[in-house]
Amino acid sequence: MSPSVPLQEMIRAIRSARTQCEERGVIQRECAAIRAQFRQADNGGRSHNLAKLLYVHMLGYPAHFGQMECVRMIASPRYSEKRVGYLGAMMLLDEKQDASLLITNSIKKKVHDLGELFAPAARSLLSEKNHGVLHGAVVLITELCERNPETLERFRKTVPDLVQIMKGLVISGYSPEHDVAGISDPFLQVRILRLLRILGRNNEAASDAMNDLLAQVATNTDSTKTVGNAVLYETVLTVLDIKSESGLRVLAVNILGRFLLNNDRNIRYIAMTSLQRIVGTDHNAVQRHRGTIVDCLKDQDASVKRRALELSLALVSATNIRSMMKELLLFLSSCPPELKSQAASGIFNAAERYAPSQRWHIDTILHVLTTAGGDVRDETVPNLIQLITNTSELHCYTVHKLYRALLTDISQQSLVQVACWCIGEYGDLLLRGECQETEPVQVTEDDVLDALETVLQSHMSSPATRGFALTATMKLSTRITDNVDRIRSIVSIYGSCIDVELQQRAVEYNALFKKYDHMRAAVLERMPVIEKNSPGHTNGESTKEAVKEIQPAKVKQAETLLPQQPTNQVCDLLDLLGGSEEPLQPNSAAGSTVPVLPISTSSTAGGDLLDLLGGLEPAPLTPAVTVYEKGGVTLTLSSEKQSDSGLMVTLTASNSTDSDISSFTLQAAVPKSVQLHMKAPSGDFLPARGAAKVTQMVVLNNPNKVNLKMRIRVSYTSQGSAVQDTVQVDSFPEH
Amino acid sequence: MMRFLLLFSRQGKLRLQKWFTPIPEREKKKIIREMTSLVLARQPRSCNFLHWKDLKIIYKRYASLYFCLAIENQENELLALEVIHRYVELLDKYFGNVCELDIIFNFEKAYFILDEFLMGGEIQETSKQIVNRCIESSDMLQEDDSSEWYEVELFG
Numbered sequence: 001m002s003p004s005v006p007l008q009e010m011i012r013a014i015r016s017a018r019t020q021c022e023e024r025g026v027i028q029r030e031c032a033a034i035r036a037q038f039r040q041a042d043n044g045g046r047s048h049n050l051a052k053l054l055y056v057h058m059l060g061y062p063a064h065f066g067q068m069e070c071v072r073m074i075a076s077p078r079y080s081e082k083r084v085g086y087l088g089a090m091m092l093l094d095e096k097q098d099a100s101l102l103i104t105n106s107i108k109k110k111v112h113d114l115g116e117l118f119a120p121a122a123r124s125l126l127s128e129k130n131h132g133v134l135h136g137a138v139v140l141i142t143e144l145c146e147r148n149p150e151t152l153e154r155f156r157k158t159v160p161d162l163v164q165i166m167k168g169l170v171i172s173g174y175s176p177e178h179d180v181a182g183i184s185d186p187f188l189q190v191r192i193l194r195l196l197r198i199l200g201r202n203n204e205a206a207s208d209a210m211n212d213l214l215a216q217v218a219t220n221t222d223s224t225k226t227v228g229n230a231v232l233y234e235t236v237l238t239v240l241d242i243k244s245e246s247g248l249r250v251l252a253v254n255i256l257g258r259f260l261l262n263n264d265r266n267i268r269y270i271a272m273t274s275l276q277r278i279v280g281t282d283h284n285a286v287q288r289h290r291g292t293i294v295d296c297l298k299d300q301d302a303s304v305k306r307r308a309l310e311l312s313l314a315l316v317s318a319t320n321i322r323s324m325m326k327e328l329l330l331f332l333s334s335c336p337p338e339l340k341s342q343a344a345s346g347i348f349n350a351a352e353r354y355a356p357s358q359r360w361h362i363d364t365i366l367h368v369l370t371t372a373g374g375d376v377r378d379e380t381v382p383n384l385i386q387l388i389t390n391t392s393e394l395h396c397y398t399v400h401k402l403y404r405a406l407l408t409d410i411s412q413q414s415l416v417q418v419a420c421w422c423i424g425e426y427g428d429l430l431l432r433g434e435c436q437e438t439e440p441v442q443v444t445e446d447d448v449l450d451a452l453e454t455v456l457q458s459h460m461s462s463p464a465t466r467g468f469a470l471t472a473t474m475k476l477s478t479r480i481t482d483n484v485d486r487i488r489s490i491v492s493i494y495g496s497c498i499d500v501e502l503q504q505r506a507v508e509y510n511a512l513f514k515k516y517d518h519m520r521a522a523v524l525e526r527m528p529v530i531e532k533n534s535p536g537h538t539n540g541e542s543t544k545e546a547v548k549e550i551q552p553a554k555v556k557q558a559e560t561l562l563p564q565q566p567t568n569q570v571c572d573l574l575d576l577l578g579g580s581e582e583p584l585q586p587n588s589a590a591g592s593t594v595p596v597l598p599i600s601t602s603s604t605a606g607g608d609l610l611d612l613l614g615g616l617e618p619a620p621l622t623p624a625v626t627v628y629e630k631g632g633v634t635l636t637l638s639s640e641k642q643s644d645s646g647l648m649v650t651l652t653a654s655n656s657t658d659s660d661i662s663s664f665t666l667q668a669a670v671p672k673s674v675q676l677h678m679k680a681p682s683g684d685f686l687p688a689r690g691a692a693k694v695t696q697m698v699v700l701n702n703p704n705k706v707n708l709k710m711r712i713r714v715s716y717t718s719q720g721s722a723v724q725d726t727v728q729v730d731s732f733p734e735h
Numbered sequence: 736m737m738r739f740l741l742l743f744s745r746q747g748k749l750r751l752q753k754w755f756t757p758i759p760e761r762e763k764k765k766i767i768r769e770m771t772s773l774v775l776a777r778q779p780r781s782c783n784f785l786h787w788k789d790l791k792i793i794y795k796r797y798a799s800l801y802f803c804l805a806i807e808n809q810e811n812e813l814l815a816l817e818v819i820h821r822y823v824e825l826l827d828k829y830f831g832n833v834c835e836l837d838i839i840f841n842f843e844k845a846y847f848i849l850d851e852f853l854m855g856g857e858i859q860e861t862s863k864q865i866v867n868r869c870i871e872s873s874d875m876l877q878e879d880d881s882s883e884w885y886e887v888e889l890f891g
Contacts (some may be wrong), residue, residue, distance in 0.1 A: 008840050015839075051843050058749055058842070060764070080877040087846050091752075132860040139857050177862045180817065187861045190814050230813030237811075265782045270812060301781040720809065 005030075007051050014059070027056055031063075038069050046073060047084040054084075054091055067092050115144045115151055126161050131178055131185055134165070138191045145198050146720075156199050159206045163213045166192050170217055181225040193217075193234040200242030207243040214239050218251055226266070229259070233270055240278050253278070253285040260292045265301055272296065272307035279314045280688055281658060290315050294324070297331045305331075306339055313346040321354040325364060333371045341375040344368055348380065358391040362398055366415070370405060373412025381417050388422060389529055396435040399426040403443065406451055411460050417468045420455060423448060424472025425527060428479040445480045449473065453490065463499055470494060470502060474509045478524045488513055624652065628714060628727040632657030633686070635666075635714065639732050645705065647732065649698040655686035657718070662686075664716040666696055671709055675701040686716070708732050736856030737815075738790055738805040739766070740849070742838065745799055747771040750838050751845055755856035770803050784812050795819050799835050818858065825852060828867055847873065 005013070010030055017023035034049045050066060050073060057063035070092060073085030118140060125137035145152040169184045169192075178185035196214075200207040217235045222228045232255055239252040259271035272293065279286045293315065296308035309331065316324045325347070332343050347368055355361035365384055369376065388398050402419035410416050423430060430443055455461050455469040470491070477487045491513065494506035512520050628635035632655055639649045655661045664684045670676045681696035702708055710732075715724040739758075742751035749767060758766070773785060774794045785792040787805070793815040794803040802819045806812070823833070825848050830837040838845050851866045853859060860866050 011840055055842060058752065060749075079873075079879075083847065083873070083877065084843060087843055131862055132865065135858060135861050177864050180821075185861050186817060187814065187858050190811055194811075226813055227817050230811055230817055233813055234811050265780070266784060266813065266816070269782045269784055300778065303782045303784060303786070 007048050007055070010052050011055060014055075027059070027061055031056060031061070031065075035065055038065070046076075047078075047081045050084050050088050054088055057091060063092055115148050119144060119151055119154065123155075123158065126158060126165070131188055135188050135191060138162075138188070138195055142191070142195045142198060145195070152198065156203065156206050159196065159199055159209045162192050162196055162199075163210055166196075166213055166217070170220060180227045182222050183227050183231060186227045186231050189217075189231050190234045193231070193238050197238040197241050200238070202243070204243050210238075210242070211245060211248060214244070215248055215251065218248075218255060223258075226264075229262075229267055229270075233259075233274070236274060240274070240282075249282065250285070253282060257289050257292075260289055260296075265299070265304060268296060268299075269301075269304050269307055272304070272311050276307065276311050276314065279311065283315075286311075287315060287317075290320070290324075294327045297327060302336055302339075305335065309335075309339060309343055309346070313350060316350040316354060318354045318356075321350065321356060322360075325351070329364070329367055329371070332368065337375075340372045341377070344372045344376045348376070348383075358387075359394055359397065362388065362391065362394060363401075366401060366405065369412060369415040369418070370409070373415045376414055381414050384414075384418050385421055388418075389425075389527060392529070395422075395426045396429045396432075398422060399430045400435050400441065403430055403448070403451065404441075406455070410455055410458055413462050413465050416455055416461065416465050420452065420465070420468040420472040423452065424468075424475035427472075427476045431480065445476075445483045446486075448476065448480075449483060449486055449490075452476075456490075456494075463501055466499070466502055467505060470505055470509075474505075474512075475524045477513075478521050624650075627729050628712070628725070630725060631718070631723065633661065633714065633716070635712070635727070637729060637732075642699070645701055645703045647700040647702065647708070649700060649710075649732070651696045651698065651712070653686060653694045653696075653714075654690045655688060656690050658688050659719050660686065660688050661716045661718045663722075664694055664714075667713040667715075668698055669711045669713075670700065671706055673702070673704040673706050674708060675703075677701075736807055736810070737818075737853065738807065738856065740805075740853075741767060741770055741801075741803040743767075743771050743774075743801050743803070744835065745775070745801070747775060750800060750835065751842060751849075753846070753849055753853075755853075770805075774801055774803055783816060791815075793819065797823055800838070818853075821863070822849065822852060824863065825866055825870075828863070829870060 010026075013026050014023055017026055030052060034053055037045065037049050046069070050069060053063050053066045053069075057066075066088060070085050070088035073081045074089060076082055076085065122137050122140045122144065125133060126141075128134050128137065141155055141158070145155055166189065169189055172184055174182075175184050178188075180186050183189070196206075196210050200210055214235055218232065218239070221231050221235070223232055236252045236255050239248050244252075256271045256274055259267045260275075262268060262271075275286050275289070275293070290312075293308055293311050296304055297312060299305055299308065312324065312328065312331075316328075328343065328347050328350070332340065332347065335343055348365065351361050351364045355364070362384075365380075365387070369380075369384075388395070391398075399422045402415075402422045405415060406419040406423070427448060429435075430448060431445060452469050452473045456466055456473070461469070473487055473490055477484050480487075491506050491509045494502055495510050497503045497506060512523065516523075624636035624638040626634060627637045634654050634656065636652045637649060638652075639647050642648050651666060653664060653666070662685050664686050666678075666681065668676060668678060677699040679697040679699065681694055683692075683694050686692070686694055698710075700708065700710075708731075710729045711726060712729065713724065713726045715722065717723070737755055739755060740751070740753040741749065743749045749771075752763070752767065754763065769787070770792070773787065773792070777785075777794075783793055783795055785794070789808060790805045791808060791810065791812055792803060792805050793812055794801055795816060796802075802823070804815050804819055806815050826833040826838070826845060829844070829848055830841070848866070848870055851860065851869045860869075
C-alpha cells in the first residue's frame with residue numbers, strides 16, 4: 001500500500017500526466033490508497049482523502065465508495081471533517097441512494113400548508129435591516145404568491161412597505177457593504193421589482209401605489225454599467241406587466257429603444273426579447289424602432305439574429321410589407337442554417353397575409369424557393385400550386401419564370417416540383433413565346449422536353465420530383481404538336497424503371513397512349529381553379545401518418561375513368577366510386593360539378609398523383625359546435641361519419657386573450673365500449689387573439705352503437721400559470 | 736431560480752460543478768458535455784446569452800475559465816451576469832488575485848465560498864463583506880480544529 005500523498009501533490013501528479021493512460025494509473029493508485037484509508041479506523045487524514053476523492057470525481061471517475069464515508073464524516077465532531085463531509089454528500093449522493101434518503105427526509109406536507117406556516121413570518125421579516133434576510137424574505141414571498149393566489153391577495157398589503165424599501169435603496173447614499181458600481185444592492189432591488197410585478201398584475205390599486213416609484217427608478221438609475229441596466233430591465237418588465245399609466249409605459253418603451261441602440265450586444269438582445277413580449281399590445285410603439293431591429297438582422301451574433309428575425313416577422317404589416325420583405329429576403333440568403341426554416345415559413349405567412357399583388361406574391365415565393373428551397377415545409381408545394389392556379393392571368397409569366405429557374409438549378413426539390421407541374425399544365429403558354437410581363441424567350445418543344453428529362457434522370461431528384469416530371473411530360477403530349485413520339489418513348493422507357501411508383505405511372509400512361517388514346521385529351525386537360533379552404537384542405541397537415549390508402553385503380557378498368565384514387569380519411573370513397581360508374585364525358589363537366597381537392601402532400605410519393613385527377617368529393621363536415629369557452633379559450637367540435645360505426649371528430653381550439661398560450665394539450669375519454677384513437681395535434685401553441693388555431697382529429701369507433709359521449713380535458717399554460725379544465729360533450733352533431 | 740453553475744477551462748476541463756436541483760449522474764454528464772460544446776463554440780464577441788431547452792444559459796469568460804450559469808426563463812439575464820461577477824469578486828478577495836490554478840488546487844474552498852453566496856438556486860447574502868467574514872470564521876474554526884490544543888481539550 002503506497003503512502004497517500006497530500007491533496008495538492010496528487011493534483012499536481014494528475015495534471016502532469018501526459019497521457020490518458022498515465023492519468024488513469026495515478027488515479028487508480030490513489031483510489032486504492034483512499035479506499036484502504038477509509039477502511040481503517042478514525043485517522044486525521046480523512047478529510048484530505050475525501051477531498052482527493054472529490055477531485056477524482058470531478059474529473060469523471062467513479063467515486064461511489066466514498067458515499068458512506070461522507071455520512072460518517074458529517075457525524076464527526078471535527079469541523080473540517082463536517083465541512084468536507086457535507087461537500088461530499090452534496091456532490092456524490094445525488095442519485096437515488098439510500099444514504100440520501102437518510103439525509104433528506106422530506107417533509108411530506110403540502111406546499112399550501114407550508115405556505116400558511118411561513119406567510120406571517122415572511123411578512124414580519126420585511127422589516128429586517130439585514131439585506132441578506134430581506135432578500136430571502138422577498139424571495140420567499142415571491143414563491144408563495146406564485147403558487148397560491150390567496151396568498152397573493154393577502155400580500156398585496158405589503159406593497160407600500162416594499163415601495164418604501166425600494167425608495168430607501170434608490171435614494172440612499174453610498175453604502176460600502178452593498179454597493180455595486182454605484183447601485184445600492186442591485187440583487188435586492190431586482191427581487192423587489194419582481195415581487196411588485198406579481199403583486200401589481202391585474203390590480204389597479206397596487207399598480208397605482210407603485211407608479212411613482214417605478215418612474216423614479218427608471219429615471220434615476222445609472223445605465224452606463226451592466227448592473228444599472230439589469231435594474232432598468234427589471235423595471236421595464238414590471239411597468240409593462242402591471243396596469244401602469246400610459247406615460248410610464250411610454251417611458252418604458254423608450255428605455256427599450258435606448259437599449260436597442262446600445263453598443264453592448266447583450267443589451268440589444270435583452271431589448272429585443274422584451275419588445276417581442278409587447279409587440280402585440282403596444283404595436284405602434286415598437287414599430288418606431290423597426291429600423292434598428294431590421295439592422296440587427298445583419299448582426300454577427302446568432303442569438304441577436306434570431307431575436308431580430310422573430311421581432312421583424314411580428315412587425316410586418318400591410319404598409320411596410322415591401323421594404324420589410326426586401327430585408328427579410330436579404331437575410332434569408334445569408335442567414336445561419338438553423339434559422340432558415342423559421343425565416344422561410346415566417347416569410348410565407350407574411351406574404352400570404354399582406355401581399356400587395358399576386359405577382360409580387362408569386363415572385364416572393366419563388367425567391368424563397370430558390371434561396372432556401374431545401375428548408376421549406378412540405379405543404380409549400382401544394383399551397384404554391386394552388387396560388388398559381390388561382391391567378392390565371394399570370395400563368396404565362398409564372399411558367400416562364402419557373403422554366404428559367406429550372407434551367408439554372410434543379411437541386412431545390414420544392415422549386416423543381418412546382419416548376420414541373422407548371423410546365424406540364426401551361427406548357428403551351430411557354431411554347432407560344434410571347435408574354436406581357438417578362439421578356440419573351442424562344443423555347444422549343446425539344447428544350448422543354450430536355451429540361452424535363454434532365455430532372456427525370458438527375459440523381460439529385462427525389463422520387464416525388466421525378467413523379468412530377470413524368471406526369472408533366474405526359475401532360476405535354478396534349479399541348480405540343482411535334483414531339484409526341486418522343487414523349488411516347490420516354491414513357492415507355494420508364495415502364496421498366498426500378499422505382500415502382502414511377503414504373504406504375506409509366507405503365508398507365510403507356511396504356512393511355514395505346515388503349516385509351518381517345519380519352520387522352522380529356523384526361524390531360526387543364527386543371528380547373530382550386531377552391532381555397534375546401535374541406536379537407538388541411539388534411540396534409542393534421543394527419544401525421546402518411547396517406548397510405550392510395551389505391552391505384554388500374555386504367556384497364558374501363559368503367560372508371562379515374563386512373564388514380566387517393567383516399568384520405570376525410571372522403572368516403574365508396575360514394576364516389578358508386579357515382580362515377582359510367583365513363584366520364586368531357587372532364588370539364590365533372591370538374592365543374594365537383595369541388596377539386598387540392599394536392600395533399602404526404603410522405604409517400606404517390607400523394608401528388610392527384611394532379612391528374614379531376615376531383616374528389618369529400619364527405620361534408622357538420623358545422624362546428626362550440627363545446628367549451630372559458631378564459632378566452634374556445635374549443636369547437638365537428639364530426640363526420642366515416643362508416644357505419646366510425647366517426648371522425650375534429651377539435652379546433654383558439655385563443656382570444658391577449659397573451660399566448662403554450663403547452664396546449666387535449667385529452668379525451670369515451671364510454672367503455674367505444675374505441676378512441678387520437679391523432680397528433682397540429683401543434684400546442686395558441687398565439688394571442690386567435691392568430692392561429694390548433695386542430696386535433698379523433699377517430700371514434702362505436703360498434704355497439706351506445707350513446708356517444710366524450711369527456712375532454714383541456715390543459716395549457718397561460719402567463720406562466722397552468723390551467724386545467726374538463727368539459728363533457730353529450731351529443732355529437734351527425735348528418 | 737438558478738439551475739446549475741459550471742466552471743470549465745478553455746479546453747473543456749471541468750473545474751467546478753454546482754447543481755441546484757436533483758439530477759441523475761448520467762444526466763449531469765450529458766449536460767456538462769452539451770454546455771461545454773455550446774459555450775466553447777461561441778464566437779469571441781458574441782452575446783453572453785444562450786437558449787437551451789427551456790433554460791437561459793448565461794456564460795462569461797474570465798481569463799482562462801468559462802463561468803456558465805443556467806437560469807429559468809423568468810429570471811433577469813443581466814442580473815445573472817452580475818451574480819457571476821460577484822462570485823468572481825468573492826474568489827478574488829479570498830485568494831488574492833485569483834487564477835485558474837487557485838481554483839484547481841483549492842476546489843473545496845471554492846465550493847465553500849459558493850455555498851455561502853448561493854443557496855438553493857437563489858442568492859443567500861447580498862453583501863460581499865458578510866460573505867467574506869463568514870468564510871474567514873469558518874477557516875478559523877477549521878484551524879482550531881486541527882490544532883493539538885483542541886484535541887487535548889477533548890481528552891481532558
